[in-house]
Amino acid sequence: MNVQNNNSVILTENVTKEYHDNGVAVHALNGISMSIERGEFTAIVGPSGSGKTTFLNIISGLDRLTQGKTWLAGKLLSEMSGRELSDFRRDHIGFIFQAYNLIPVLTVEENVEYIMLLQGVPKTERRERVHGVLEQVGLEGYADRLPTRLSGGQQQRVAVARAIVSRPALVLADEPTANLDSHTAVGLIEMMRDLNQESGMTFLFSTHDVRIMERARRLIVLEDGRIARDEIQAAAAGRQA
Amino acid sequence: MLMRIGFRNVLRQKRRSVLTVLTMFGGFTLAAISIGWSDGTYSNIIEMFTRDRLGHIQVHHEGYLDRPSLYKTIDDSEAVGAIISDIEGVEQWTPRVFSSGLASAGEKSAGVQIIGIDPSRESATTHFDKKIISGRTFSTEAAREVVLGQGLGEILKVSPGDSVVIVSQGADGSIANDIYVLVGLVDAGDKMTNQTAFYLHLHDAQELLVLEGRVHEIAIVAEDLKEVVELAEVIQGKIADPKLVVEPWQVFARAFYQAMKADQQGTWIMLLLIMLVVAVGVLNTVLMTVLERTREFGVLRAVGTAPSQIIRLVIFEITVMAIIGIILGCGASYLVNYWLSIEGVALPTAFTYGGMEYDRMFTEINARSFYIPALTVLFSAMLVSIFPAIKAARIAPARAMRIR
Numbered sequence: 001m002n003v004q005n006n007n008s009v010i011l012t013e014n015v016t017k018e019y020h021d022n023g024v025a026v027h028a029l030n031g032i033s034m035s036i037e038r039g040e041f042t043a044i045v046g047p048s049g050s051g052k053t054t055f056l057n058i059i060s061g062l063d064r065l066t067q068g069k070t071w072l073a074g075k076l077l078s079e080m081s082g083r084e085l086s087d088f089r090r091d092h093i094g095f096i097f098q099a100y101n102l103i104p105v106l107t108v109e110e111n112v113e114y115i116m117l118l119q120g121v122p123k124t125e126r127r128e129r130v131h132g133v134l135e136q137v138g139l140e141g142y143a144d145r146l147p148t149r150l151s152g153g154q155q156q157r158v159a160v161a162r163a164i165v166s167r168p169a170l171v172l173a174d175e176p177t178a179n180l181d182s183h184t185a186v187g188l189i190e191m192m193r194d195l196n197q198e199s200g201m202t203f204l205f206s207t208h209d210v211r212i213m214e215r216a217r218r219l220i221v222l223e224d225g226r227i228a229r230d231e232i233q234a235a236a237a238g239r240q241a
Numbered sequence: 242m243l244m245r246i247g248f249r250n251v252l253r254q255k256r257r258s259v260l261t262v263l264t265m266f267g268g269f270t271l272a273a274i275s276i277g278w279s280d281g282t283y284s285n286i287i288e289m290f291t292r293d294r295l296g297h298i299q300v301h302h303e304g305y306l307d308r309p310s311l312y313k314t315i316d317d318s319e320a321v322g323a324i325i326s327d328i329e330g331v332e333q334w335t336p337r338v339f340s341s342g343l344a345s346a347g348e349k350s351a352g353v354q355i356i357g358i359d360p361s362r363e364s365a366t367t368h369f370d371k372k373i374i375s376g377r378t379f380s381t382e383a384a385r386e387v388v389l390g391q392g393l394g395e396i397l398k399v400s401p402g403d404s405v406v407i408v409s410q411g412a413d414g415s416i417a418n419d420i421y422v423l424v425g426l427v428d429a430g431d432k433m434t435n436q437t438a439f440y441l442h443l444h445d446a447q448e449l450l451v452l453e454g455r456v457h458e459i460a461i462v463a464e465d466l467k468e469v470v471e472l473a474e475v476i477q478g479k480i481a482d483p484k485l486v487v488e489p490w491q492v493f494a495r496a497f498y499q500a501m502k503a504d505q506q507g508t509w510i511m512l513l514l515i516m517l518v519v520a521v522g523v524l525n526t527v528l529m530t531v532l533e534r535t536r537e538f539g540v541l542r543a544v545g546t547a548p549s550q551i552i553r554l555v556i557f558e559i560t561v562m563a564i565i566g567i568i569l570g571c572g573a574s575y576l577v578n579y580w581l582s583i584e585g586v587a588l589p590t591a592f593t594y595g596g597m598e599y600d601r602m603f604t605e606i607n608a609r610s611f612y613i614p615a616l617t618v619l620f621s622a623m624l625v626s627i628f629p630a631i632k633a634a635r636i637a638p639a640r641a642m643r644i645r
C-alpha cells in the first residue's frame with residue numbers, strides 16, 4: 001500500500017484485534033485493510049458486534065491493535081507513545097460519542113473551548129471560533145447553558161461543535177445518532193454533511209440507522225470483523241453535488 | 242479550565258464536599274486544640290517547676306551539680322548578680338547557699354538540707370513569701386530565724402516560736418552549730434523537700450558555714466520561658482568566668498526535661514489518629530469521584546487531556562476542599578484556643594504546688610498549633626488522593642466509554 005499517499009487520512013493494513021474474555025479469544029477485527037481519503041463522508045455499518053466501535057477506537061489510538069498497521073494523517077500509530085497519542089488526538093481528531101459525553105460542569109461554550117485551551121489557542125481567537133462554530137451548529141443563544149439543560153439533539157450538536165472547532169483532519173463519530181429520535185438524527189447528519197461540504201473536513205461515523213446510511217457518500221459494511229462491502233453511494237453523492 | 246472543572250465539581254457534589262470539608266475541618270480543629278492544650282500545659286507545668294522553684298537558669302561553680310561541695314562556690318555573688326541584672330530578658334535573680342546538717346528540737350532530730358536564701362530576692366524570684374503556710378517569712382535583715390518545710394516541722398514537732406538547733410560543718414573545718422527561732426513553715430512543692438528543707442537567711446547561713454559572702458547557686462528567672470536556652474548562653478558570655486557554668490532548666494533539670502518530652506509524644510500519637518480519620522474521609526470522597534467520573538475522565542483523555550493533567554485535576558479538587566477546611570479550622574481553633582487561653586480549662590481536681598493553687602490549665606496560641614494541623618490535613622489528604630488520581634489518569638478511554 002502506498003504510505004506516501006498524501007490524500008489518505010486513514011490507512012490500515014491487515015488490522016486484527018483480539019480481545020481475551022475469561023481466556024476466550026474474541027476476534028473483533030479480522031484483517032481490515034482500507035483507506036479513507038481527505039474530505040470523505042463515510043459511514044461504517046454492520047450488525048451489533050461486527051467491530052465498528054473497535055475499529056474506530058483503533059484508528060484513533062484509543063485502543064491498541066493486535067496485528068497490522070494503521071496510519072493516521074501519515075503517522076504510524078503503533079510507533080507513538082501514550083502521551084504522543086493523546087497530543088495527536090487533541091490536534092488531529094474530533095470525537096463525537098453516542099452518549100454525547102460533554103463535561104457536565106462546563107457550559108456549552110466552555111465544552112467547545114476546552115480542546116483549544118489544551119492546544120494553547122489565545123483567548124480572543126478561542127472566543128471567536130467558539131461563537132462561529134456554535135452558529136454553524138445552530139446554538140447561538142446557548143453558550144452559557146449547562147449540558148444538563150439541553151435536549152439530546154442539542155447536546156449532540158454541542159458535541160459536533162466541540163469536535164470540529166479545532167479543525168481536525170478527521171471527525172470520528174461512533175453512533176452519533178443512536179440516542180436521538182429519527183427526525184433529530186436526520187437533522188444532525190445533514191448538518192454534519194453540510195459541514196463536510198463547506199469545510200472539507202473528513203467525517204467517519206458508524207451507524208445502525210438506515211436513514212443515516214442513506215446520507216453517507218461511502219458505505220463500509222462490516223461483518224464479523226471483516227469488510228463485507230465497500231461502496232460509493234451514487235444517490236447520496238449525487239444529492240451532494 | 243481544569244481548575245474551573247475542579248471547582249465546579251466540588252460545588253456540584255455539595256453533600257459529599259461538605260462532609261469532606263467537615264472531616265478536614267474537624268481534624269484540623271482537633272489537632273490545633275490538642276496542640277494548643279499540650280503546649281499550654283507543658284508551659285504551665287514547666288513554669289510551676291522552674292519559675293516558682295528552681296529558676297529558669299542556674300549559675301554554679303563548675304562541677305557543682307555533679308558533686309555538690311561546700312567549697313565549690315560563686316565567690317562574688319553580688320558582682321555576678323549585678324552583671325546578670327543588666328542583661329536583657331532577665332527578670333530576677335537570687336543567690337542560694339546549700340549544705341547538710343542535723344536539726345534537733347527537744348527530743349526530736351532529723352537530717353536536713355540547709356538552704357540559705359536572700360528573703361527579698363527569693364520572694365521576688367520564686368515567690369518564697371507566698372509559700373509560707375503558717376507563721377511568717379524572714380525579716381529582711383538576718384535575725385537568727387529559721388523557716389522549715391512543713392513536713393520537717395511535723396517531724397521535729399515544732400511550731401512558730403519554738404527554737405531549733407542545727408549542727409553542721411563550716412568551710413574552715415570547724416563544727417558549725419547554732420540555735421534559731423522558728424518563724425514559719427513553708428510548702429516547698431514536694432514531699433521530699435518539705436521533709437528536709439531548713440531555710441536560713443543567706444547571711445545567717447554564710448555565718449554558720451563560714452562562707453563569708455560566697456554562695457553555691459544563683460537562680461535566674463527569665464521574662465520568656467522560650468528564650469532561656471539562648472539567654473543562658475548570653476549570660477555565660479557576659480559573666481566571662483570559666484569557673485562558672487550557666488545552664489538552662491533543660492540541662493540542670495535533665496530528668497524533668499526528659500519526662501516532659503516523653504509527655505509530648507502523646508500529641509504525636511493524637512496527630513497520627515487525626516490523620517487517619519482525615520485520610521479515611523478523604524479516601525472515600527476520592528474513590529467515589531474517580532469511580533463516578535470514569536466516563537468523564539475517559540472523555541477528557543480521548544479529546545487529548547494528558548494523564549498528568551487528570552492527576553492534577555483530582556488532586557486539585559481535594560486541595561480545594563482541604564484549603565476550605567483549613568481556613569475554617571484556623572478560624573474556629575483560634576477562637577477556641579483564645580478562649581481557653583483566657584478562661585482556662587477547669588481541672589477535675591485542683592492541686593496546690595509550691596503554695597499556689599492550680600485549678601485550671603490554659604492553652605497556648607502559637608504558630609505550631611496552626612501549621613502542624615494544616616500540614617497534617619494536607620499531607621493525609623494528598624497521601625490518599627495520589628493513588629486514585631493516578632488510577633483516574635490511567636483510565637483507558639475506550640473502555641471508560643464502553644461503560645454505559
Ligand SMILES: Nc1ncnc2c1ncn2[C@@H]1O[C@H](COP(=O)(O)OP(=O)(O)OP(=O)(O)O)[C@@H](O)[C@H]1O
Nearest residue numbers: 019020021026028047048049050051052053054055
Ligand atoms: N473490551 C472488550 N473485551 C472483550 N470483548 C470485547 C471488548 N470490546 C468489544 N468486544 C467484542 O468485540 C466484538 C466487536 O465489538 P464492537 O463493540 O466493536 O462492535 P460494534 O459493531 O460496535 O457493536 P454495536 O453495534 O453493538 O456497538 C464484539 O464481539 C464484542 O463483544
Ligand SMILES: [Mg+2]
Nearest residue numbers: 052053054174
Ligand atoms: Mg459500537
